[in-house]
Amino acid sequence: MRVTFLGTGAAMPTGERFQAGILVQDDGRTLLVDCGAGALQRLQQSGVGYEAVSTVLLTHHHLDHVADLLPLMKARWLAGEEHLEIVGPQGTKNLVDDLLEVYEYMQDKLEVQVREVVPGEFSVAGFEVSAYETRHSLPCLAYRFGDLFTFSGDSEAFAGLANFAEGSAILAHDCSFPDDVDVSNHPTPDALGRELAGREIGRVYLTHLYPHTEGRHEEMLESIGAHYDGDVRFAEDLKTVSIE
Numbered sequence: 634m635r636v637t638f639l640g641t642g643a644a645m646p647t648g649e650r651f652q653a654g655i656l657v658q659d660d661g662r663t664l665l666v667d668c669g670a671g672a673l674q675r676l677q678q679s680g681v682g683y684e685a686v687s688t689v690l691l692t693h694h695h696l697d698h699v700a701d702l703l704p705l706m707k708a709r710w711l712a713g714e715e716h717l718e719i720v721g722p723q724g725t726k727n728l729v730d731d732l733l734e735v736y737e738y739m740q741d742k743l744e745v746q747v748r749e750v751v752p753g754e755f756s757v758a759g760f761e762v763s764a765y766e767t768r769h770s771l772p773c774l775a776y777r778f779g780d781l782f783t784f785s786g787d788s789e790a791f792a793g794l795a796n797f798a799e800g801s802a803i804l805a806h807d808c809s810f811p812d813d814v815d816v817s818n819h820p821t822p823d824a825l826g827r828e829l830a831g832r833e834i835g836r837v838y839l840t841h842l843y844p845h846t847e848g849r850h851e852e853m854l855e856s857i858g859a860h861y862d863g864d865v866r867f868a869e870d871l872k873t874v875s876i877e
Protein backbone atom coordinates (compact mmCIF):
# COMPACT_ATOMS: atom_id res chain seq x y z
CA MET A 634 0.00 0.00 0.00
CA ARG A 635 1.12 3.54 -0.71
CA VAL A 636 -0.18 6.47 1.31
CA THR A 637 0.47 9.97 -0.04
CA PHE A 638 -0.20 13.05 2.05
CA LEU A 639 -1.70 15.58 -0.35
CA GLY A 640 -2.54 18.16 2.29
CA THR A 641 -1.21 18.25 5.85
CA GLY A 642 -2.62 21.64 6.82
CA ALA A 643 -5.97 22.75 8.19
CA ALA A 644 -8.39 25.66 8.01
CA MET A 645 -5.78 28.43 8.46
CA PRO A 646 -3.11 28.49 5.75
CA THR A 647 0.57 28.04 6.57
CA GLY A 648 1.67 28.97 3.06
CA GLU A 649 3.20 25.50 2.69
CA ARG A 650 0.55 22.99 3.65
CA PHE A 651 -2.71 22.55 1.79
CA GLN A 652 -5.89 21.37 3.48
CA ALA A 653 -6.73 17.76 4.31
CA GLY A 654 -6.29 15.08 1.65
CA ILE A 655 -4.68 11.65 1.72
CA LEU A 656 -4.32 9.35 -1.26
CA VAL A 657 -4.44 5.61 -0.54
CA GLN A 658 -3.30 3.26 -3.30
CA ASP A 659 -2.89 -0.49 -3.39
CA ASP A 660 -2.69 -2.94 -6.24
CA GLY A 661 -4.35 -0.71 -8.83
CA ARG A 662 -6.94 0.66 -6.43
CA THR A 663 -7.02 4.38 -5.66
CA LEU A 664 -8.97 6.21 -2.98
CA LEU A 665 -8.89 9.86 -1.96
CA VAL A 666 -9.62 10.39 1.74
CA ASP A 667 -10.86 13.95 2.32
CA CYS A 668 -10.72 16.69 -0.29
CA GLY A 669 -9.84 20.03 1.30
CA ALA A 670 -8.67 23.10 -0.59
CA GLY A 671 -5.51 22.28 -2.51
CA ALA A 672 -6.15 18.55 -2.80
CA LEU A 673 -6.88 18.93 -6.50
CA GLN A 674 -3.56 20.71 -7.14
CA ARG A 675 -1.66 18.18 -5.07
CA LEU A 676 -3.31 15.29 -6.92
CA GLN A 677 -1.91 16.71 -10.12
CA GLN A 678 1.52 17.31 -8.57
CA SER A 679 1.57 13.77 -7.16
CA GLY A 680 1.55 12.35 -10.67
CA VAL A 681 -1.60 10.36 -9.92
CA GLY A 682 -3.98 12.98 -11.26
CA TYR A 683 -7.62 13.70 -10.62
CA GLU A 684 -8.63 11.45 -13.53
CA ALA A 685 -7.49 8.44 -11.48
CA VAL A 686 -9.66 9.32 -8.49
CA SER A 687 -13.19 8.06 -8.94
CA THR A 688 -13.93 7.63 -5.23
CA VAL A 689 -13.65 10.10 -2.35
CA LEU A 690 -14.07 9.03 1.27
CA LEU A 691 -14.87 11.90 3.67
CA THR A 692 -14.08 11.87 7.39
CA HIS A 693 -16.48 14.76 8.07
CA HIS A 694 -17.97 17.86 6.53
CA HIS A 695 -15.81 20.74 7.73
CA LEU A 696 -14.71 22.98 4.87
CA ASP A 697 -11.03 22.07 5.15
CA HIS A 698 -12.02 18.47 4.29
CA VAL A 699 -14.54 19.07 1.49
CA ALA A 700 -13.67 22.41 -0.16
CA ASP A 701 -12.23 20.85 -3.33
CA LEU A 702 -15.13 18.46 -3.94
CA LEU A 703 -16.85 20.67 -6.51
CA PRO A 704 -13.54 21.64 -8.17
CA LEU A 705 -12.71 17.91 -8.39
CA MET A 706 -16.09 17.25 -10.00
CA LYS A 707 -15.56 20.04 -12.50
CA ALA A 708 -12.03 18.96 -13.39
CA ARG A 709 -13.17 15.36 -13.91
CA TRP A 710 -16.04 16.51 -16.09
CA LEU A 711 -13.73 18.68 -18.22
CA ALA A 712 -11.34 15.75 -18.58
CA GLY A 713 -14.13 13.57 -19.95
CA GLU A 714 -14.58 11.44 -16.85
CA GLU A 715 -18.19 10.51 -16.20
CA HIS A 716 -18.36 9.32 -12.64
CA LEU A 717 -17.53 10.15 -9.02
CA GLU A 718 -18.46 8.22 -5.90
CA ILE A 719 -18.55 10.20 -2.65
CA VAL A 720 -18.67 8.22 0.58
CA GLY A 721 -18.91 9.79 4.01
CA PRO A 722 -20.74 10.00 7.30
CA GLN A 723 -24.43 10.72 7.68
CA GLY A 724 -25.36 14.01 6.02
CA THR A 725 -23.05 13.50 3.05
CA LYS A 726 -25.98 13.19 0.64
CA ASN A 727 -27.43 16.50 1.84
CA LEU A 728 -24.03 18.14 1.59
CA VAL A 729 -23.50 17.07 -2.01
CA ASP A 730 -27.10 17.90 -2.97
CA ASP A 731 -26.76 21.35 -1.42
CA LEU A 732 -23.42 22.05 -3.14
CA LEU A 733 -24.91 21.10 -6.48
CA GLU A 734 -27.96 23.22 -5.81
CA VAL A 735 -25.78 26.31 -5.40
CA TYR A 736 -23.69 25.43 -8.46
CA GLU A 737 -26.59 24.51 -10.67
CA TYR A 738 -24.49 24.35 -13.81
CA MET A 739 -22.60 21.41 -12.33
CA GLN A 740 -25.74 19.32 -12.03
CA ASP A 741 -25.83 16.34 -14.38
CA LYS A 742 -22.26 16.90 -15.58
CA LEU A 743 -21.08 13.78 -13.75
CA GLU A 744 -22.83 10.71 -12.51
CA VAL A 745 -22.34 11.33 -8.77
CA GLN A 746 -23.10 8.47 -6.42
CA VAL A 747 -23.25 9.24 -2.71
CA ARG A 748 -23.09 6.61 0.01
CA GLU A 749 -23.38 7.29 3.72
CA VAL A 750 -21.51 5.06 6.16
CA VAL A 751 -21.64 4.52 9.90
CA PRO A 752 -19.05 3.19 12.36
CA GLY A 753 -18.20 -0.42 11.52
CA GLU A 754 -16.93 -2.25 8.46
CA PHE A 755 -17.58 -1.45 4.83
CA SER A 756 -15.94 -1.68 1.45
CA VAL A 757 -14.96 1.34 -0.64
CA ALA A 758 -13.03 1.48 -3.94
CA GLY A 759 -12.02 -2.14 -3.34
CA PHE A 760 -10.63 -1.45 0.13
CA GLU A 761 -11.99 -3.07 3.27
CA VAL A 762 -12.33 -0.23 5.76
CA SER A 763 -13.28 0.04 9.43
CA ALA A 764 -14.77 3.30 10.68
CA TYR A 765 -14.75 4.66 14.21
CA GLU A 766 -16.48 7.76 15.54
CA THR A 767 -14.04 10.42 16.74
CA ARG A 768 -14.42 13.30 19.21
CA HIS A 769 -14.81 16.46 17.21
CA SER A 770 -17.18 19.41 16.82
CA LEU A 771 -18.98 17.69 13.92
CA PRO A 772 -19.64 13.97 13.56
CA CYS A 773 -16.38 12.57 12.20
CA LEU A 774 -15.12 9.09 11.34
CA ALA A 775 -11.59 7.72 11.64
CA TYR A 776 -10.76 5.06 9.07
CA ARG A 777 -8.60 1.97 9.31
CA PHE A 778 -7.32 -0.09 6.36
CA GLY A 779 -6.53 -3.52 7.81
CA ASP A 780 -3.23 -3.61 9.69
CA LEU A 781 -1.65 -1.13 7.32
CA PHE A 782 -3.00 2.36 7.78
CA THR A 783 -5.24 4.33 10.12
CA PHE A 784 -6.28 7.97 9.69
CA SER A 785 -7.72 9.74 12.72
CA GLY A 786 -9.65 12.36 10.81
CA ASP A 787 -10.15 15.34 13.10
CA SER A 788 -10.30 14.36 16.74
CA GLU A 789 -9.26 14.89 20.27
CA ALA A 790 -6.90 12.20 21.48
CA PHE A 791 -8.75 9.55 23.49
CA ALA A 792 -8.31 5.94 24.46
CA GLY A 793 -11.00 4.59 22.14
CA LEU A 794 -9.31 6.06 19.09
CA ALA A 795 -5.87 4.87 20.24
CA ASN A 796 -7.36 1.37 20.68
CA PHE A 797 -8.83 1.60 17.19
CA ALA A 798 -5.42 2.50 15.74
CA GLU A 799 -3.36 0.02 17.75
CA GLY A 800 -1.53 -2.51 15.59
CA SER A 801 -1.44 -0.26 12.49
CA ALA A 802 1.81 -0.02 10.56
CA ILE A 803 1.12 3.67 9.99
CA LEU A 804 -1.15 6.04 11.89
CA ALA A 805 -1.79 9.56 10.61
CA HIS A 806 -3.17 11.57 13.53
CA ASP A 807 -4.52 15.08 13.90
CA CYS A 808 -2.03 17.17 15.90
CA SER A 809 -3.35 20.63 15.11
CA PHE A 810 -1.62 22.78 17.73
CA PRO A 811 1.31 22.90 20.16
CA ASP A 812 0.68 22.45 23.88
CA ASP A 813 0.30 26.12 24.77
CA VAL A 814 -2.77 26.61 22.57
CA ASP A 815 -6.00 26.14 24.49
CA VAL A 816 -7.91 23.79 22.23
CA SER A 817 -10.89 21.49 22.17
CA ASN A 818 -11.95 19.11 19.38
CA HIS A 819 -8.29 18.57 18.46
CA PRO A 820 -5.44 17.06 20.49
CA THR A 821 -2.42 18.73 21.94
CA PRO A 822 0.88 16.84 21.62
CA ASP A 823 0.82 16.12 25.36
CA ALA A 824 -2.68 14.60 25.19
CA LEU A 825 -1.79 12.61 22.09
CA GLY A 826 1.37 11.25 23.74
CA ARG A 827 -0.58 10.19 26.81
CA GLU A 828 -3.16 8.28 24.75
CA LEU A 829 -0.56 6.62 22.53
CA ALA A 830 1.56 5.53 25.51
CA GLY A 831 2.24 1.81 25.40
CA ARG A 832 0.49 1.28 22.05
CA GLU A 833 2.00 -0.86 19.32
CA ILE A 834 2.01 1.34 16.21
CA GLY A 835 4.67 1.14 13.51
CA ARG A 836 4.97 4.86 12.90
CA VAL A 837 2.88 7.93 13.63
CA TYR A 838 2.63 10.88 11.25
CA LEU A 839 1.29 14.14 12.64
CA THR A 840 -1.01 16.04 10.31
CA HIS A 841 -3.79 18.70 10.24
CA LEU A 842 -1.18 21.26 11.21
CA TYR A 843 -2.17 24.86 11.94
CA PRO A 844 0.30 27.75 11.44
CA HIS A 845 0.82 27.74 15.22
CA THR A 846 2.90 24.56 14.79
CA GLU A 847 5.47 26.20 12.51
CA GLY A 848 8.87 26.26 14.18
CA ARG A 849 7.54 24.19 17.08
CA HIS A 850 8.08 20.70 15.70
CA GLU A 851 10.92 19.71 18.02
CA GLU A 852 9.06 20.65 21.18
CA MET A 853 5.88 18.96 19.95
CA LEU A 854 7.80 15.73 19.32
CA GLU A 855 9.42 16.01 22.75
CA SER A 856 6.02 16.50 24.34
CA ILE A 857 4.65 13.35 22.70
CA GLY A 858 7.91 11.53 23.44
CA ALA A 859 7.57 12.23 27.15
CA HIS A 860 4.79 9.61 27.16
CA TYR A 861 5.11 7.58 23.96
CA ASP A 862 8.44 6.15 22.83
CA GLY A 863 7.42 5.10 19.28
CA ASP A 864 8.45 6.58 15.93
CA VAL A 865 6.64 9.92 15.44
CA ARG A 866 7.22 12.27 12.52
CA PHE A 867 5.59 15.30 10.92
CA ALA A 868 3.75 14.60 7.69
CA GLU A 869 4.56 16.82 4.71
CA ASP A 870 2.51 17.55 1.60
CA LEU A 871 3.34 15.09 -1.22
CA LYS A 872 5.20 12.73 1.11
CA THR A 873 4.53 9.12 0.08
CA VAL A 874 4.86 6.27 2.56
CA SER A 875 5.08 2.69 1.30
CA ILE A 876 3.59 0.17 3.71
CA GLU A 877 4.28 -3.56 3.52
Ligand SMILES: [Zn+2]
Nearest residue numbers: 693695769787
Ligand atom coordinates in the same frame (compact mmCIF):
# COMPACT_ATOMS: atom_id res chain seq x y z
ZN1 LIG B 1 -12.94 19.33 11.49
Ligand SMILES: [Zn+2]
Nearest residue numbers: 643695697787
Ligand atom coordinates in the same frame (compact mmCIF):
# COMPACT_ATOMS: atom_id res chain seq x y z
ZN1 LIG C 1 -10.09 19.87 9.81
